[in-house]
Amino acid sequence: VAPLGDPSLFVLSPNSQMLKNIIFSTGKLIGGFNQNIEHYLTLLVNSGTEGQTTLNGQNVGGNFSQVSGTNLSYTRIKVPFGVNSVSNPEGLIGYVYGSGSIESYGFAIGASLENVQFETETRYEFEVEGEKVACLNQEGLWKIIPDDPKFINFSWDFGDGSISKSGQEVSHIFTKKGTYEVVITASTGTGACDSETEFKFEIEVTFVETELK
Structure with missing residues (x-):
């Protein structure tokens, strides 16, 4: 047997x-x-x-x-x-x-x-109103904050034809106005058994005028 x-x-x-x-x-x-x-x-x-x-x-x-x-x-x-x-x-x-x-x-x-949740935040040198608004021709710092700390590798596609960028925090400049879909690919590592997921959101790129006082 x-x-x-x-x-x-x-x-x-x-x-x-x-x-x-x-x-x-x-x-x-x-x-x-x-x-x-x-x-x-x-x-x-x-x-x-x-x-x-x-x-x-x-x-x-x-x-x-x-x-x-x-x-x-x-x-x-x-x-x-x-x-x-x-x-x-x-x-x-x-x-x-x-x-x-x-x-x-x-x-x-x-x-x-x-339960795979992510948050993103953007920083400019001046205040910008709106949750998902980017400033035309202005460098912004983008950061992703995963709920699960096991996600450590991140790749950013800003949807505007630019080369993808890697890192939890990256900088980017949009050169054309419009609405873009940003796709972030998050993974727990580089091995064959690691988990991978995508986080997507839309960005409205606008021209922001600043007033000097």
Whole structure:
């Protein structure tokens, strides 16, 4: 009899991208032998919210353990084959996986991109009114502030045909009036398993007259 399992690969979700509820399905393994497949779900929640976690309508808050050195708790639960549901109003990260006699599978049950938030700020040598306004032919300093500190690499496309710029803070001069879409590509690193996302917003470029007193 072959032992359970086979190599499988997980793509991990950032802990900041927690879901509140999701429906997921366990995998079906097809092989040359009748397989006795066992399916499991690993959940990660914020410590103190374990009691709000339900799986298929049943509270599973009593099954969690603390992740050492963090404010997170985890549990590993055996789940039935087919469609399952899990929820926690304060957020959760989940991974489902299973093993048969010659095969295995595993995947993240989902992630919320709503928690990947960014803010931008612009500085000029004089005051400019409006949140997303740039000054024609004036150098502005642009800075992106991610909620998740794991995003460390940033590439800026200002939408005006200029060469993209890299860095958390960059300078730029718009030379034509109009409305431009600025696209910032943010990543957690340069490796194959690093996360990458885009942040987009529109900029109105206007001519600002200054009065000397």
